Amino acid sequence: MARQARVLRDQPGHPQALRQHLIDATQRLLAAHGVTGLTTRTIAHEAQVADGVLYNHFAGKDDLVVVAMVERFTELGRQFSAGCPKPGAQDLRTGLTVLVQQCRTFQADAFPMLAGLLGRPDLLHELFTRLHGAGGRTHPVVWSDIVDFVEAEQRLGTVSPDVSPDTIATVMFGASQMDALREPLTWGATHTGTEAVTADGGSQESVERLVDVLVRACRAD
Known part of the structure; x- marks a missing residue:
């Protein structure tokens, strides 16, 4: 025993x-x-x-797995929100850089767990139902935090009113998911030890490239 x-x-x-x-x-x-x-x-x-x-x-192993994931994702969401930049407290590039880094850190932890559920759509559905609630918010906290930041910067005049905050969140969220998938697969082949690396294992150069795209898309000229 x-x-x-x-x-x-x-x-x-x-x-x-x-x-x-x-x-x-x-x-x-x-x-x-x-x-x-x-x-x-x-x-x-x-x-x-x-x-x-x-x-x-x-109720069983699956119930325990979903409960464990809900608790972990809720904590990751709290950490993301706590680390988000405050609109207007820094220039737009700095604010977007912090958001991208936060998003990559979130995805480095969250994506492997979600990827493991792709073969279990029943558990994936149950996870999102418990996280968001039936009829609850459409997007997770992380997504909403990005949208809220962009909308606030629009009100401050630093982001063009023509920009879709939801699209910015899609690009940032999606790029961070791709990084979370790509980094473990390409680490040995592409990293020579001379490139600066972020806390989540991604290169600082890739963060800056993404931020360049986001700044150009958002800038109110």
Whole structure:
């Protein structure tokens, strides 16, 4: 039988501590390996509990995976919002650069988890339903934060009124997703050690190229 995890020895009689412990263990496995190959047994082994324990707190493995992802995505959204630039507090290029870097950091964590669900449309649907709620907001917090920033800069006159904030969010979000996909595949072939690298593993040069495009698209001349 699996030995009792330390967090449970330290907090006996607290079922919520065990529930959160299972969520934390699942998040670690998702971050390291994604959904592929994730089983009840691997989760139990990571959490150092008996195989059947998770059924006391979740409907099954899929329910635990979705709960773990919702919690992680919610935290990533909070981190993104906290790091967003304030409209008018800096020049447009600096503000867009911060947004791009924030978006890349978000995608570096979020995209591998989402990619793992592409073969499970049922879980993907359940994830977005729980994140956004039935009839809730159309776009995730990250998307809305980008749109809000561009709209605020438009009101300040630094972004052209002809620019679509939603399109800017699409370009920034999509480019960051491509970077999250491309970086692990091309790292060994394209990085020589002389190129500046951002915290999420992407090159500073690619950030600047994207910002150049966004500034030209947004500028109010």
